[in-house]
Amino acid sequence: MEKDSSQKTILIVEDDEFLRSLTAKRLEKENYHIEVAVDGENAISTVEGIKPDLILLDLLLPGKDGFEVLKKIRSTEVTKGIPVIIFSNLGQKEDIEKAKALGVDDFLIKANFTLDDVVGKIKKLIADK
Amino acid sequence: MEASRHIHIAELSRRTVNPLIFWGIITVVLTVVLILIINAAGIQSGIYLLFLVPVIAYLVIMGFFVGYVSKLNRERNRLLAEQVREEGARAGEFKKLNQELETYAKQLFDKDFELTLANKRLQNLEQAKSKFVSVTTHQLRTPLSAVKWTFHMLLQGSLGPTTPDQHNFIEKGYESTQRMIAIINDLLNVDYMEADRSDYNFLPVDLLPLIESILFEFTNQAESKKITLKFDKPSSVLPPVAADPIKLSMVLENLLDNAIKYTPQGGQVTVSMSDDRMNSARSNLEVVISDSGIGIPPAERDKIFPRFFRGSNAIKVQTDGTGLGLFISQDIIEKHGGAIWFESAVGKGTQFHFSIPVHRLSK
Numbered sequence: 001m002e003k004d005s006s007q008k009t010i011l012i013v014e015d016d017e018f019l020r021s022l023t024a025k026r027l028e029k030e031n032y033h034i035e036v037a038v039d040g041e042n043a044i045s046t047v048e049g050i051k052p053d054l055i056l057l058d059l060l061l062p063g064k065d066g067f068e069v070l071k072k073i074r075s076t077e078v079t080k081g082i083p084v085i086i087f088s089n090l091g092q093k094e095d096i097e098k099a100k101a102l103g104v105d106d107f108l109i110k111a112n113f114t115l116d117d118v119v120g121k122i123k124k125l126i127a128d129k
Numbered sequence: 130m131e132a133s134r135h136i137h138i139a140e141l142s143r144r145t146v147n148p149l150i151f152w153g154i155i156t157v158v159l160t161v162v163l164i165l166i167i168n169a170a171g172i173q174s175g176i177y178l179l180f181l182v183p184v185i186a187y188l189v190i191m192g193f194f195v196g197y198v199s200k201l202n203r204e205r206n207r208l209l210a211e212q213v214r215e216e217g218a219r220a221g222e223f224k225k226l227n228q229e230l231e232t233y234a235k236q237l238f239d240k241d242f243e244l245t246l247a248n249k250r251l252q253n254l255e256q257a258k259s260k261f262v263s264v265t266t267h268q269l270r271t272p273l274s275a276v277k278w279t280f281h282m283l284l285q286g287s288l289g290p291t292t293p294d295q296h297n298f299i300e301k302g303y304e305s306t307q308r309m310i311a312i313i314n315d316l317l318n319v320d321y322m323e324a325d326r327s328d329y330n331f332l333p334v335d336l337l338p339l340i341e342s343i344l345f346e347f348t349n350q351a352e353s354k355k356i357t358l359k360f361d362k363p364s365s366v367l368p369p370v371a372a373d374p375i376k377l378s379m380v381l382e383n384l385l386d387n388a389i390k391y392t393p394q395g396g397q398v399t400v401s402m403s404d405d406r407m408n409s410a411r412s413n414l415e416v417v418i419s420d421s422g423i424g425i426p427p428a429e430r431d432k433i434f435p436r437f438f439r440g441s442n443a444i445k446v447q448t449d450g451t452g453l454g455l456f457i458s459q460d461i462i463e464k465h466g467g468a469i470w471f472e473s474a475v476g477k478g479t480q481f482h483f484s485i486p487v488h489r490l491s492k
Contacts, residue, residue: 016271022278029287060267089270092263092317093375110274111310114281 007033011052011127013043013069014087019110023056023087026115027122030061040064044072047048047079054126059095067098074103083125087094087118152195152264156188163257165181195343273313315453320377329376329464333369333488336402336414337362343381344400347389354394361401369489370414376461378471383454384418384481392422393480413467413484424475433471434459456484 010032014020024034035062039062047055047069055073059066066086075080083105087102090096091109099107106121163181280303281286284296293297344360351358370377388398398420425433434455462469462483473479 006220016275018275019271019278020281024277024286026278026282076389089267089274093378109270111277112314113269115278117286 006034007031007032008053009035010122011035011037011046011049011050011055012053012100013037013040013045013057013066015058015060023115023118026119030119030123032122036123038062040066040069040095043069047073047082048076051079052082054122055082055084056087057084059090059099070099070102070104085118085121085125088096142179143376152188152192156185156192159188160185166319167492195398259320261325262316265322266317269313270310273306273310277303277310280306283437313458318457319453329373331371331373331465334372334377335369335376336367336416336485339374339378340400343378343385343388346382347385350386350389350397354389354392356389356392358389358393359397361399363402363404365404367402367414368412369488370485372465372485375417377485378459379459380483381418383458385484387454388418388420388422388479388481392420396421396478412487414487415482415484417480417482419478421478423480424477425471425473430473434469436467 001008010027012020012023012027012034014023014036015038020036020038027034035046035052037046041063043055043057043061044064046052055068057066061069064072066088070084070086072080073084080103084103085106085108086099086104087108087110089110092110093105096107105125106117108121141220160181163184167180190364191336195357279288280299283291283299284303340360343360373412385398385400398418400413400416400418402416404414465485467483467485469481470478471481
């Protein structure tokens, strides 16, 4: 889909195709421009290339995992200010603590939220930015 | 060795000639020799007796004396032999005991080795189980998320219109998925708890901000049921408790989740905290979570903490719940050295209390 200048761009990093397409479909309804990445390497190069307004990041990814992606984003000057929401089915307290230490903005466990909840969180983070 | 010494002494005493007989023979021989000398010298019988009688008397008295000494000697030998025999027997017993001890020690060592091996195997098994539960549950959540989101989007009409009948069925599907997710989340928590994966990390924890942040997490859930969520803050500054903040949060979350879940629309849930240092030898802080909910039936009051228990009235009003929340909470509070208890009136509400020791340095 072509991006118009008023649209905010959201990068979805998700290796599961169905979850990715459902999320994209729901967010497009909110008039966001959607980009996707399916693994860690892909995510890092896309973030640096397009500098999205927000990143929805899964943790269990092929190759580099979400923690490494987050670390890279936060340690790169041009990308470190981008809001990142971890959106994963991992979610033990240790995972949450680790992500917080790496500077994540929010941590959502997929199974515990609906896509509507996610939209709410995204809107809030983008408005606060 | 002791036995051979024993035989040696016995033989020695048997071979020794009785000194009384020995002395008798010497007396007779000397007397005869004396008579022969006197005869050969041609001495008269009067002088003869004068010599002979004292010599014989001397010999006889000496004989008795020697006999007495010899008797004492034999008695001493007998006692010695007896002692040696007893010691030999005792040594034998000691040797036997020593052998038994060695056997037991060896058996003990073998058992210890077996137990160590068995324990290691159990630990491996426990780790494997834990890993299995953790991986499968996380993996299960992924397809369940897909189902849940799909149902939700259908219910929202984002995927096109549905008939009221279809809507109804989709709603049931959505609720069932929610319940399954709740079960998986509880299983993960129990596994987390039982595996003792991370030991408790006790830190000085300030309860006030902890409770505030957890209450904040529950704002949406409470609002959706129009429940008033209140925090009665203590009037004075309270000392920090010794707690693992992650584990303690889990308890607060479980208790608040229950309170909201089992309180009807428009009800009230209140959290308060107090200091019971004045009236207790141990210094504890107490947290109370009270609701205006359905209450716990009196007959079920002693059953609510064991795992998988759910109140008969709870099942009627709420389908998602596994009966693991209070089990987990009790375990965590007890590992903190605190206590958890409740008061309840059916139809009026329940108050859950828990107490946690104050951090040592703050007493």
